Amino acid sequence: MGSPKIFIQGKALLDKIRADFMGLDTFYENAHGEKTKRIYLDSTASSLMLRPAAKIMAEFMDHYSNTHSKLHHSAHISTAAYDWAHQRVLSFVGADPDLYTCFFTGAGTTSGINRMARVLRDVNPGKNTAIISIMEHHSNDLPHRKHMENVFHIPVESLDQNRMCISLPKLEEVLKDYAGRVNYVSITAVSNVTGIINPIHDIARLAHKYGALIMVDGAQSVAHLPTKMFFADDPDACIDALVFSGHKTYTPGSPGVVVARKDHLLSIEPEEVGGGMVERVLEDHYQVKDHFPDREEAGTQNIPGAVALAATLEILDRIGMNLLVEEEDQIMARALEGMKKIPELIVYGGTDLKSCPRAASISFNVKGLEHGIVAALLNDYFNIAVRNQCFCAHPYVKEMMAEDLEKEFGIIDFGNMSPEFMRKAGMVRVSFGLYSRFEDVDALITALKDIILNIDKYALEYEINAENDFEHLTYHLDHKNIFNIPGAVDKYFDN
Numbered sequence: 001m002g003s004p005k006i007f008i009q010g011k012a013l014l015d016k017i018r019a020d021f022m023g024l025d026t027f028y029e030n031a032h033g034e035k036t037k038r039i040y041l042d043s044t045a046s047s048l049m050l051r052p053a054a055k056i057m058a059e060f061m062d063h064y065s066n067t068h069s070k071l072h073h074s075a076h077i078s079t080a081a082y083d084w085a086h087q088r089v090l091s092f093v094g095a096d097p098d099l100y101t102c103f104f105t106g107a108g109t110t111s112g113i114n115r116m117a118r119v120l121r122d123v124n125p126g127k128n129t130a131i132i133s134i135m136e137h138h139s140n141d142l143p144h145r146k147h148m149e150n151v152f153h154i155p156v157e158s159l160d161q162n163r164m165c166i167s168l169p170k171l172e173e174v175l176k177d178y179a180g181r182v183n184y185v186s187i188t189a190v191s192n193v194t195g196i197i198n199p200i201h202d203i204a205r206l207a208h209k210y211g212a213l214i215m216v217d218g219a220q221s222v223a224h225l226p227t228k229m230f231f232a233d234d235p236d237a238c239i240d241a242l243v244f245s246g247h248k249t250y251t252p253g254s255p256g257v258v259v260a261r262k263d264h265l266l267s268i269e270p271e272e273v274g275g276g277m278v279e280r281v282l283e284d285h286y287q288v289k290d291h292f293p294d295r296e297e298a299g300t301q302n303i304p305g306a307v308a309l310a311a312t313l314e315i316l317d318r319i320g321m322n323l324l325v326e327e328e329d330q331i332m333a334r335a336l337e338g339m340k341k342i343p344e345l346i347v348y349g350g351t352d353l354k355s356c357p358r359a360a361s362i363s364f365n366v367k368g369l370e371h372g373i374v375a376a377l378l379n380d381y382f383n384i385a386v387r388n389q390c391f392c393a394h395p396y397v398k399e400m401m402a403e404d405l406e407k408e409f410g411i412i413d414f415g416n417m418s419p420e421f422m423r424k425a426g427m428v429r430v431s432f433g434l435y436s437r438f439e440d441v442d443a444l445i446t447a448l449k450d451i452i453l454n455i456d457k458y459a460l461e462y463e464i465n466a467e468n469d470f471e472h473l474t475y476h477l478d479h480k481n482i483f484n485i486p487g488a489v490d491k492y493f494d495n
C-alpha cells in the first residue's frame with residue numbers, strides 16, 4: 001500500500017494559482033499605439049476568474065443535469081455536486097450546518113439582501129426598523145428602505161480620526177433609543193469605496209444586546225478576509241445572515257449566496273415559491289418542504305455556477321484565508337505608501353493599515369483634476385483598468401468629499417445632476433485581488449506621477465462627450481472588433 005497522496009496547499013498552492021486567472025494576459029493597444037498587457041485594478045467591481053474553477057466547471061458539464069431529476073446517473077452526480085457546494089459555502093463562512101443553511105439567489109449580493117430584508121421583515125413583523133450605515137453600497141440600503149418602514153443610517157467615525165468606519169457609540173445610541181423596534185442591523189464587512197473593515201462581531205454584540213438581528217453584506221469581505229459566522233461559546237458575536245457575490249469571489253457567472261439561520265426561515269413561508277420547494281401541490285393548497293436548502297430555492301438554480309464557486313472556495317481554503325490576508329496586506333501597504341508620497345493625491349480614509357485596517361480597495365482623487373480624466377488617462381495611456389464616480393455609495397462618498405465640494409459649489413446637494421457637479425462629485429478607485437502584484441502597484445504609481453506631471457499636455461487630447469465622460473480626440477479602440485458574439489461564433493467554426 002502506497003502512502004496517501006499529499007495535495008498542494010498553503011503558499012505553494014497560492015504561488016501556483018496566482019497567475020492562473022483568466023484575463024491576466026489580455027492585451028490592448030494604448031493611445032501611444034503600443035500593445036500592452038492590461039493591468040486589472042477593478043477587482044472590487046468584479047474579480048477575475050480562477051481558471052481551475054472554470055476547468056472544474058467544464059468537467060462537471062459532462063455530467064450536468066437538472067437536480068430536480070432523480071434517477072439517472074447524471075442527476076445523481078449533479079445533485080451530489082450541488083449539495084456539496086452548499087456544504088462548502090457553510091464551512092467556508094464558519095456556519096454550523098445544524099443551525100444555518102445556505103441558498104443561492106440571483107446574480108449577486110443585491111438579490112440576496114432584498115430577499116433577506118423581506119424574510120426578516122416577515123420573521124419579526126412587529127419590528128419595523130432597520131439600521132444600516134452611511135458607508136453602505138446602495139444594494140445594502142435601498143432593499144431596507146423598500147421592505148422596512150424605518151431605516152436609520154449610522155454615521156461613520158469622525159473624519160479627524162481618519163478611520164471612516166461605522167461609529168459604534170452612535171449605533172448603540174440608536175439601538176437604545178429604538179429598543180424593541182429594531183428588527184435588524186445590516187452592515188457591510190468591508191467598504192467597497194475605501195476597503196475599510198468594520199468590526200462586524202462587535203456590531204453583532206451590540207445588535208443582540210438590544211434584541212436586534214445582524215445581517216452582514218459580505219460582498220467585499222468573503223474573498224479577502226476569513227469569515228466566521230458562528231461561535232458556540234459566544235452566541236452574541238454570531239452573525240444571523242450573510243450575503244455575498246460569486247462574481248466578487250473569483251467566480252464570474254456564479255450565483256449570489258445567502259447564509260441564514262434555519263429557525264428564522266422555518267418560521268415563515270419561503271419568500272419565493274414554485275417548483276422544487278414543495279412536497280405536494282393540490283388545487284386548494286400546497287405543502288412546503290421542510291428540507292433545506294430546497295425550500296429556499298424555487299425553480300432551477302444556477303447549478304454550474306454554484307459548482308464553480310464551490311471549487312473556488314475549496315481552493316481558497318486550501319491556500320488559507322489568513323495567508324491571503326497577509327499577502328493582500330502587502331499589496332495594500334505598497335499602494336498606500338506609494339500614494340502617500342504623491343502630495344497631489346487625496347486618499348480617502350486612513351492610510352495606516354494598523355490603525356485603519358482595510359482590504360482590497362483604495363479611493364482617491366488628484367487635486368484639481370476630475371475623477372473621469374484620471375480614470376480615462378489610466379486606461380488610455382497606461383492600460384490600467386480602474387473604476388471612477390461614486391461606486392453606488394453616494395452617502396459615503398458625499399461624506400468624504402463634502403468639504404471640497406462645498407468650497408467649489410457652495411451648499412452641496414447630491415441631487416444636483418449638473419454635468420459639472422457630476423464630474424467633480426466622485427473618486428477614482430483602485431482595487432486588488434489575489435492575482436495583484438507589486439508590479440501592478442508600481443505601474444499605477446508611475447502612471448499617476450506621469451499624469452500629474454504632464455496633465456496640461458494630456459488635457460488637450462480630451463473632450464467631454466454626450467455621456468459627460470472624457471473621451472480621447474483621436475484614440476478610439478474598436479471594442480466590437482476585439483470581441484463580439486457572432487464574430488466569436490464565426491471564429492469557433494472557422495477551421
Ligand SMILES: Cc1ncc(COP(=O)(O)O)c(C=O)c1O
Binds near residue numbers: 108139191245
Ligand atoms: C459592498 C457591496 N455590497 C453589495 C454589492 C452589490 O453586489 P452585486 O452587484 O453582486 O449584487 C456590491 C457591489 O459592488 C458591494 O460592493
